[in-house]
Amino acid sequence: MKITSINVGLPQTIQYQGKELTTGIYKTPVSSSLFVSKVQIEGDGQADLNFHGGVDKAICAYPEEHYVYWEKLRGHELEAGTFGENLTIRGLQEHDICIGDTFAIDEVIVQVSQPRQPCHKLAKRMDWPEAALHVQETGYTGYYFRVLKEGYIAPDSEMRLIARDEKAVTVAFANQIKYHDRFNLEAVKRVAGIEALSDSWKQSFQKRLAELEA
Template sequence: MKVTSINVGKPQVLIVDGKELITGIMKFPSDAPLFLSSIQLEGDGQADLAVHGGVDKALCVYCQEHYSHWEQVLGEKLEYGAFGENVTVLGLLESDVCIGDRYELGAALVEVTQPRQPCFKLAKRYGRVDLPLMVQKTGFTGFYFRVIREGIIPVQPDVRLVSRHPGGVTVQLANQLKYHDVRNIEGIKRILAVEELSASWRASFSKRLIELEEANV
């Protein structure tokens, strides 16, 4: 496991199709240590707080291993922070990381809460309307951390697994249940049993479970 870049950026205005778009997706590598609070990294910001940021999504994480795939798809070289992530990592793939896993990141302690949901602003940034759906289909989504203990994050912090969640619900499985295996009642119950799941994903899965169980009555 290795952190290759810590990235931050304040919301800014992009001109897309002749219209102004305010977005916090533009993140760039930091060259100084930053303080990680319970809601976000120093120097960072989100434009739409209804769907981004907050205690369950304090840090967005993306896997460097996926960069080569997207460089081929987009036909350009991508710099760290290209997917709006705060933390670019090696060795923390969606297939290995579980909801509720805890890591030490620099002086901070963080916990996995949910996969990252690609939004339309990713499509706007790269001029590919199909990009969010492609991210969903590949499962190369990345994920979010909540902050258990605040602390300073160095430029290239050490990352260490502190505890593995016994539920074993990987980010990959969460994506599968969310977007593909949508009628899997037992799978939904399994992910809902993970107390560390983010509030928004818990609400979504709880609603779906009720609908599926009512349909089977």
């Protein structure tokens, strides 16, 4: 596991197809140490706090390995942070990491809270209307961390696993049940029962569970 880039950016207003759009998806790699609070990394921000940011989504992470796939598909190189992630990480893909897994990044302690849900702003960031749907269908979504202990991180910070969640539900599995195997009752129960799952995903899965059991 290795952090290959730390990326931050404050919301900005852009013109897209003749309309103004305020978004925080534009992230730029940094070379300095930054403070990580319970809700975000220093120098970072989100435009729509109803769907982005907050305690459960303090840090967005994306596997570096996926960039090869997207660059081949799009036909050009992509800079770290293209997917709006704060941390570009090598060696920790969706099938490697479980919701509730806890990691130390130097003095900062983080916990996986949910898969990342791509939105329409990613499509506009990449100028590719199908971007969000394609990310969802491939399962190359990335994931969010909540911050359990604040502190400083740097681009060369070490990252190590502290504890595995006892439910052992990978981000890849949660994505599969969320988007594809929607009516698998036992699997929906399994995801809904993860204590560390973010409030928004827990509510979504509990609602689906109630519908399946009705």
